[in-house]
Amino acid sequence: xxxxxxxxxxxxxxxxxxxxxxxxxxxxxLDRITFIPSALPPHKKVxxxxxxxxxxxxxxxxxxxxxxxxxxxxxxxxxGLSYTVETLRHFQRSAGAETELFFIVGMDAFLEINTWESYxxxxxxxxxxxxxxxxxxxxxxxxxxxxxxxxxxxxxEKRRYLHHELRAVFFQxxxxxxxxxTKIRDLVKEGCSIRYLVPRVVEEYIINxxxxx
Ligand code: ATP
Ligand code: MG
Numbered sequence: 001x002x003x004x005x006x007x008x009x010x011x012x013x014x015x016x017x018x019x020x021x022x023x024x025x026x027x028x029x030l031d032r033i034t035f036i037p038s039a040l041p042p043h044k045k046v047x048x049x050x051x052x053x054x055x056x057x058x059x060x061x062x063x064x065x066x067x068x069x070x071x072x073x074x075x076x077x078x079x080g081l082s083y084t085v086e087t088l089r090h091f092q093r094s095a096g097a098e099t100e101l102f103f104i105v106g107m108d109a110f111l112e113i114n115t116w117e118s119y120x121x122x123x124x125x126x127x128x129x130x131x132x133x134x135x136x137x138x139x140x141x142x143x144x145x146x147x148x149x150x151x152x153x154x155x156x157e158k159r160r161y162l163h164h165e166l167r168a169v170f171f172q173x174x175x176x177x178x179x180x181x182t183k184i185r186d187l188v189k190e191g192c193s194i195r196y197l198v199p200r201v202v203e204e205y206i207i208n209x210x211x212x213x
């Protein structure tokens with residue numbers, strides 16, 4: 001089993017997340033992708049009145065039609081801060097030895113991974129799939145050497161960096177959709193349309209509950 005994991009605040013989930021997940025599933029040949037909304041992101045504040053339940057429900061509705069996508073409440077149920085290292089330990093334990101984990105992360109987030117809790121252990125627990133994101137320069141090779149290990153070696157096409165002890169790091173371009181949750185929240189606040197940036201069910205949820213106004 002090849003299991004993709006996509007963590008995020010999902011405040012709210014949008015087509016940038018969904019399309020990236022779909023393309024990665026095909027390109028890296030993953031069997032499933034689990035979306036993992038974070039409870040209390042160490043790096044950001046989630047402003048009230050948006051609740052964890054709202055973010056979770058929007059992810060649920062957004063992925064409902066895709067048989068390869070599912071949602072995990074692991075970070076939401078765990079008390080305290082959401083640390084990726086604990087999440088990966090959890091999935092490694094629960095998924096079993098035959099399952100390979102692929103943690104999917106945007107380039108912007110990946111280039112800050114050296115600030116994450118126990119970040120070196122992450123590379124023992126899971127492969128990484130780093131998404132190219134509009135506006136972020138490619139500095140992956142040097143970043144890996146400087147921060148994780150000098151022993152990562154690119155394969156021929158530089159699509160994948162391999163290591164004799166640690167898990168692989170994949171570098172994967174996906175269709176550039178210049179959409180962010182910040183942009184969605186700003187548009188709603190300004191009274192503008194978010195149609196075609198988020199799934200219809202997410203748009204309706206935001207409008208019906210009066211979120212982000
Ligand atoms: P915010 O604007 O609040 O930071 P966001 O849109 O970046 O939100 P997150 O929940 O922080 O959304 O993102 C979760 C993961 O999805 C991160 O790894 C992020 O890099 C990635 N991601 C977010 N938007 C896109 C996009 N448009 N294309 C590809 N990846 C994305
Ligand atoms: Mg972000």
